[in-house]
Amino acid sequence: xxxxxxxxxxxxxxxxxxxxxxxxQIEHIxxxxxxTANVCFGGKEMKTLFITASDGLFAVEMKxxxxxKLQ
Numbered sequence: 001x002x003x004x005x006x007x008x009x010x011x012x013x014x015x016x017x018x019x020x021x022x023x024x025q026i027e028h029i030x031x032x033x034x035x036t037a038n039v040c041f042g043g044k045e046m047k048t049l050f051i052t053a054s055d056g057l058f059a060v061e062m063k064x065x066x067x068x069k070l071q
Contacts, residue, residue, distance in 0.1 A: 001039065002039050002040045002041055002049075002066060003066070003067055004041065004062075004064040004065060004066050004067065005064060005065045005066070005067055006020075006021075006064055007020070007021040008020050008021070008026065008064070010039050010049070011039075012035075012036035012037055012038060012039050012051070013035065013036060014035065014036070015028055015029050015030045015031045015036060016028070016029040016031065016036060016039055016049070016051060017029075029049070029051075029060060031051055031053050031058055032055070032058075033053035033054050033055040033056070033058075034053075034054045034055070035053065035054050036051055036052065036053045036054075037052045037053060037054070038051070038052045039051050039052070040066070041062075041065065041066020041067070042066070045065065046065045046066045046067075046068065047061060047062050047063070047064070047065055047066070048060070048061055048062070049061075049062050049066070
C-alpha cells in the first residue's frame with residue numbers, strides 16, 4: 001500500500017484500487033496480471049507508480065506525486 005500527496009491511499013490485490021481520505025473509491029488501475037502484491041511511488045519526481053504483480057513489475061506515470069515517507 002502507498003499514499004499520494006493528496007492523501008489518497010493505493011491498495012493492491014486485483015490491480016490497484018485508490019481511495020480518497022473519506023474512504024470513497026476514486027479510481028481503479030487495471031494490471032494485466034492475476035494479482036498485485038505491492039505498490040510504491042518512485043522516480044525522479046515521485047510520479048511513477050511501481051506495481052509488483054504475479055507476472056512481473058509494472059510502472060504507471062501518474063499526475064500526482066507520492067510521499068517519500070509517512071509521518
